[in-house]
Every structure is written in structure tokens, then in C-alpha cells.
Amino acid sequence: MLVTPDSILAYCMEHLEGVVLRESWGERGIYYNPGETLPRGVYILTIKEKDGENDRASQLDREGVYRVNLGLRKPSFRALFGELPKRPPAGGVVEMPYDFAALDRLIPHPVYAWMGWIAVLSPGEQTFRELLPYIEEAYGFAKEKYNRRKRK
Structure with missing residues (x-):
């Protein structure tokens, strides 16, 4: 199986109930939003295919390179990468000893690791498996956040 941005998004749309696909800020994202009852829904996963003004650490302008981004619960992030880093200044990158441009490797998100986000650039089949x-965890976490927002 060739893993592409489209195949990852199709997997999510097929396997996760109550999700919608949205394009915004130069990314395509999967949001939990059954019945589209919230204005935007809650992020589960995004795919970024080009560098942005405040996000260049992954060098996404390379041919065929894209980044899959997922928001995990903080204990899961800590189990993978240790303590959450401090929030970087606008346009900055988190201070962690990782190569944020490395392909096919699970890494902390270069900007949003402080919130528990992880990433992988251009995953191969094994890395996607x-x-x-983590996609399931991000989905469950998004459902929890969605339910809290609905109760407000």
C-alpha cells in the first residue's frame, strides 16, 4: 500500500464515525463533529503539505514531503518523548532534540508538541501501521473535547 495524504484522509473518513474533512490554513484536517453541530468541530488529525510562515522546521517544500499531525493526551506524549516542551515564541520551534525534517519517523510536532501533538513526515507503510x-487515541481524545464543548 502506498501511503499518501489522500489515503490517510480516506482511512480516517472510512474508519472514524462522526468526522468531517476540512481544508483550512493550507492544511487538510479530520475533525470530530457529528452532524456538524459545532462551527468547526475538534481536530483529530491534520496533513500539512507545504511550509507555512510560522512552520518551516519540517521543510515541507521538498518534493513529495508532507506531515501528518495528531493531538494525543499528554501522558501518551510523555511516554513517547518525555516531558512536554515549553511553548515556542510565534514563528518558533519547540526546544527538543529531534530532527523535525526526518522522514518516516514518529517525532514531536515542531510547533505544537507543547500541547501533546506528534507528527510523522511522509510515513511508509510500516510507520503508518x-x-x-495513535489515530485511534487522537479520535477518542477529540470526542472527549467535543463532549465538553457541547455541555457548555
Whole structure:
């Protein structure tokens, strides 16, 4: 199986109930929003295919390179990468000893690791399979956040 941005998004749309696909800020994202009852829904996963003004650490302008981004619960992030870093200044990158441009490797998100986000650039088939439990966790976490927002 060739792993592409489209195949990852299709997997999410097929396997996760109550999700919508949206394009915004130069990214395509999967949001939990059953019935589209919230204005935007809650992020589960995004795919970024080009560098942005405040996000260049992954060098996404390279041919065929894209980044999959997922928001995990903080304990899961800590189990993978240790303590959450401090929030970087606008346009900055988190201070962590990782190569944020490395391909096919699970890494902290270069900008949003402080919130528990992880990333992988251009995952191969094996790395995508390793990502599946994290997609499920991000989905469950998004549902929890959605339910809290609905109660307000």
C-alpha cells in the first residue's frame, strides 16, 4: 500500500464515525463533529503539505514531503518523548532534540508538541501501521473535547 495524504484522509473518513474533512490554513484536517453541530468541530488529525510562515522546521517544500499531525493526551506524549516542551515564541520551534525534517519517523510536532501533538513526515507503510493506535487515541481524545464543548 502506498501511503499518501489522500489515503490517510480516506482511512480516517472510512474508519472514524462522526468526522468531517476540512481544508483550512493550507492544511487538510479530520475533525470530530457529528452532524456538524459545532462551527468547526475538534481536530483529530491534520496533513500539512507545504511550509507555512510560522512552520518551516519540517521543510515541507521538498518534493513529495508532507506531515501528518495528531493531538494525543499528554501522558501518551510523555511516554513517547518525555516531558512536554515549553511553548515556542510565534514563528518558533519547540526546544527538543529531534530532527523535525526526518522522514518516516514518529517525532514531536515542531510547533505544537507543547500541547501533546506528534507528527510523522511522509510515513511508509510500516510507520503508518504504527500510527494507527495513535489515530485511534487522537479520535477518542477529540470526542472527549467535543463532549465538553457541547455541555457548555
